[in-house]
Structure formats: structure tokens, C-alpha cells
Amino acid sequence: MAEIPEFNDAILVVLDAHCMACASGARWIAKRDRDQKFRIVPMQSRLGQDLFRKYGLDPDDPASWLCLEDGKPLTGLEAWARVGRVLGGSARVLGLLMVLPKPLRAGVYSFVVRNRIRFFGTADLCTMPDPVVASPLLQ
Secondary structure, eight states: OOOOOOOTTOEEEEEOTTBHHHHHHHHHHHHHOTTOOEEEEETTSHHHHHHHHHTTOOTTOTTOOEEEETTEEEEHHHHHHHHHHHHOGGGGGGGGGGGSOHHHHHHHHHHHHHHHHHHHOBOOTTTSOOHHHHTTBOO
16 A cells, blocks of 8 residues: 555545546535635545555445545545534535434445446546545546
8 A cells, every 4th residue: 555645634525437426526526615624535546546545445336435535534524514514504405314224324425326327327427526526636
């Protein structure tokens, strides 16, 4: 594993760049990130794979989603809830996900992740990134 640089000034979101739902999520974050707090990292990149390994996630499992703030990892709906709280405004509604019992959050996330390609299709966030996503995109 390569040396992972410190990202003290940013919140990293590591996601599957080949999933339409994830790519749309990256665009959604980038459009609302007025303070430029977030950096988007494709899990298929070397940095994404190294971050997954560091935090005990399988870099070959595209079902994983990771949000890192101050070195603290969050995954699944907990990660989305944190993203919403940081973005503020109407995005804070994502924080309501935390009122669901943890087993229910895990079950909902697992169901959506297992079926995301069937529900949403595929994409390639890195090949032709939306100009909004190009700035926070780390490869």
C-alpha cells in the first residue's frame, strides 16, 4: 500500500465511479459543496483502493462507499447522513436516515447496493467528468 497523503482540509468520499447512482451522488455533492469541503475519489483509483484497504474495506467490492472526515471512516447510510449534515441546507434531510434503527439502515443500504446497477445503470465518472465534478475529483 502506498503512503496515503493527509487530507486534513477535506472530506473524502470514495465511491464506485462505474455506478450511475454513485456518479450521480458525486455530482449532487459537488453541486452543493459551496465551501469546497469534499473531494471525490473513485474506488477504482490507486488512492481509492489504498483508502479502502486502510479502513478494512474490500477494494474489489463495488458495494462499498466510504466517507472520511478527520480520519474517521463512515460507510453506508451513516456516510450519506454525514454528507447531508456537512452540506447543510435542504441536504440536511439526509440526517433523518439516522433515526432508522441501525439494522434497518444496514438492510436498506444493502438492498439498494446489491441492486444499484439494475435500478440505476452504469456510468464512468472519470472518463468524461461533469465540469462540476472535475474540480473535487481525485484520481
